[in-house]
Amino acid sequence: MKGLTPAIKYFKDAIKESDEISAECxxxxxxxxxxxxxxxxxxxxxxxxxxxxxxxxxxxxxxxCKCPICKTELCRDDNDLNYCPTCGQALELS
Ligand SMILES: [Zn+2]
Structure with missing residues (x-):
């Protein structure tokens, strides 16, 4: 999905800001x-x-190979290896 990286950054900044604002309200x-x-x-x-x-x-x-998040052992030949079947993480085959 396009635009995820800036959206993630935006929400992470908002989380930090809410801690700062929260202290004074x-x-x-x-x-x-x-x-x-x-x-x-x-x-x-x-x-x-x-x-x-x-x-x-x-x-x-x-x-x-292994899922970088849950470490499930995966087979590269699997046609549907865009996502980890165990935890749902989107995968990039390198
Ligand atoms: Zn996984």
Whole structure:
């Protein structure tokens, strides 16, 4: 998906800013910002899953590799290796 990297950066900055703002505001606004921050963290995690991550190559057996996130052993010949079947991480075959 196009534009994910700048969107991830935007939300990560917003998470940092909400911590800074939160320190100086009322209790009710603080509660709202905490809730919003929780949603932003979930959004970042979902977007990072959609960002292709390079697989970890197997040094001995070239046909095998591992998911960079959950370390599931994967076969490069699998036609559907755009995503990890275990955790759903988007993969980049190198
Ligand atoms: Zn995985």
């Amino acid at each position: 009322s209790e009710s606004l603080k509660t709202e910002l905490t809730k919003q921050k929780g949603y932003f963290i979930i959004a970042v995690a979902a977007m990072e899953k959609q960002t292709p991550n390079p697989v970890i190559p197997n040094k001995r057996i070239a046909e095998l």
